[in-house]
């Protein structure tokens with residue numbers, strides 16, 4: 117079973133600082149949110165209801181960037197499985213995971229201040245530690 121670790125790391129990074137950031141995780145993105153990330157400098161994919169930002173992986177993908185760009189902003193589960201990716205490839209997925217697919221049309225959590233990536237400000241509540 118694959119786990120999405122990137123958004124869990126965010127709450128760990130906050131530990132030990134003078135403020136506590138409480139992450140409302142996991143992050144959910146609607147299909148509408150994901151579809152706009154469909155270009156070579158901003159590429160998201162859905163695989164098994166998890167959302168991956170593969171922008172930094174395009175040039176490194178052994179199968180080439182074209183196949184990833186064809187699926188950009190969409191559900192790539194079938195294509196990913198059709199290739200019969202190795203266990204190594206499945207483990208690599210984790211580092212690109214940014215959240216999970218939400219079935220609702222809109223989600224406040226998925227909106228960043230600039231309408232794209234959510235920031236910590238959007239997803240966290242801030243408490244003073246006294």
Ligand code: HEM
Pocket residue numbers: 161168170173177178179180183184187192195196199200201202203204205206208209212
């Ligand atoms: C973040 C998502 C993905 C990761 C981490 C990934 C990783 C890899 C890796 C490591 C390989 C080398 C072979 C292996 O170890 O299985 C590979 C090959 C390949 N991948 Fe992906 N892949 C991803 C998504 C996709 C998608 C969505 C497609 C199809 C649209 C795709 C198509 C291919 C193809 C065609 C090959 C070449 C297979 C071959 O020449 O034998 N990959 N990928």
